[in-house]
Amino acid sequence: MSLIWAAEGAILGLPAGTVLRGAVFRLSVPGNAPDQTACTECGGPVPSWVLAVCARCGNTLGMPWLLESVTAAVLGLLFGRFGGQPDMLAFGFLGALGVALAAIDISVQRLPDRLVLPAYPVLAALLTFAALAGHDLAALARALLGGLVLGGLYLVLALLRPGGLGGGDVKLAGLAGLALGWLGWPTLILGGTLGFLLSAVVSLALIAARRISLHSVMCFGPFLLSGVLLALLASNR
Numbered sequence: 366m367s368l369i370w371a372a373e374g375a376i377l378g379l380p381a382g383t384v385l386r387g388a389v390f391r392l393s394v395p396g397n398a399p400d401q402t403a404c405t406e407c408g409g410p411v412p413s414w415v416l417a418v419c420a421r422c423g424n425t426l427g428m429p430w431l432l433e434s435v436t437a438a439v440l441g442l443l444f445g446r447f448g449g450q451p452d453m454l455a456f457g458f459l460g461a462l463g464v465a466l467a468a469i470d471i472s473v474q475r476l477p478d479r480l481v482l483p484a485y486p487v488l489a490a491l492l493t494f495a496a497l498a499g500h501d502l503a504a505l506a507r508a509l510l511g512g513l514v515l516g517g518l519y520l521v522l523a524l525l526r527p528g529g530l531g532g533g534d535v536k537l538a539g540l541a542g543l544a545l546g547w548l549g550w551p552t553l554i555l556g557g558t559l560g561f562l563l564s565a566v567v568s569l570a571l572i573a574a575r576r577i578s579l580h581s582v583m584c585f586g587p588f589l590l591s592g593v594l595l596a597l598l599a600s601n602r
Contacts, residue, residue: 366445366446367444367445367448367449368445369448370444370445370447370448370449370453371441371442371444371445371448372441373444373448374437374440374441374442374443374444374445374448374457375437375438375440375441375444376437377437377440377444377457378433378436378437378438378439378440378441378461379433379436379437380433381436381440381461382432382433382434382435382436382437382461382464383417383432383433385432385436385461385462385464385465386417386426386427386432386433387411387417387426388465388480389426389427389432389465389468389469389472390411390426390427391411392469392475392477392479392480393468393469393472393473394473394475395473395475396475404419404421404422404424404426405424406419406422406424407419407421407422407424409421409422411426427468432464432465432468435464435468436460436461436464439460439461439463439464439594440457440460440461442460442594442598443456443457443460443594443597443598444457446597446598447597450495450499451494451495451496451498451499452491452492452495452499452547454491454494454495455488455491455492455494455495455544455547456544456597458484458487458488458491459484459488459540459541459544459593460594462480462484463590463593463594465480466480466481466537466586466590467586467587467590467591470533470584470585470586470587471584471587474531474582474584475533476531476533476534476536476537476586477533478533478536481533481536481537481540482536484540485512485539485540485543488540488543488544489508489509489543492504492505492508492543492544492547493505495547504547504548505547507546507547507549507550508542508543508544508546508547509543509546510546511542511543511545511546511547511550511553512539512540512542512543512546513539513542514542514546514553515538515539515541515542515545515546515553515557516535516536516538516539516540516542518538518557519534519535519538519539519557520535523535528582530585531585533586534585534586534589537586537589537590538557538589541556541557541589541590541593542557544593544597545557545593545596545597548596548597548600548602549600549602552596552597552599552600552602553596555592555595555596555599556592556593556595556596556597557592558592559591559592559593559595559596560585560588560589560590560591560592560593561588561592562592563588563591563592564583564585564588567583567588568583
């Protein structure tokens with residue numbers, strides 16, 4: 366772990382979280398609903414461009430500093446682990462996007478296609494750059510295959526148990542498979558299963574605390590993303 370790179374990642378994460386705040390605010394709506402375009406405090410219009418506070422009343426769009434702090438922590442960990450390596454940008458991109466997706470999923474149990482689908486070519490391009498810079502085309506091929514494998518496995522699970530996993534979870538799994546596959550099959554397996562383990566542990570704890578019941582529906586995206594982050598950090602490549 367490089368403390369210098371970790372500090373640089375954390376510093377970069379603060380403005381990155383601010384940039385993401387506008388998208389999180391607009392897309393934190395139920396599926397098929399229009400974007401949220403009005404301030405929840407004064408009802409003033411929120412422009413489509415990046416904005417962290419309402420221009421009319423100054424209300425912060427979401428909990429103050431939470432998104433920035435989490436993004437800073439995630440990028441600090443990833444930059445500290447992969448700092449100076451060609452794949453650092455790819456993992457940093459996925460980490461920052463993952464914070465936004467987790468925030469939306471926690472809020473409205475939704476992983477918007479407008480964030481997940483465009484991330485595929487961006488992440489693939491960043492990994493292609495890493496492969497060319499590191500002269501490791503085999504890792505790129507493994508990443509592409511990893512995306513197909515993990516996305517396919519999650520699709521099978523979603524079909525076998527309708528309601529357990531949503532379409533957004535399947536698409537996110539394919540995206541995660543790109544990053545995990547790049548680091549190797551053990552990392553892919555670890556990241557693909559950790560999400561289920563984390564979900565089970567948290568669910569059992571909440572049931573024991575009587576916060577939810579056996580019939581409650583919990584968003585899975587944050588657990589999948591947490592598992593991916595832990596697997597990336599634990600990789601020995």
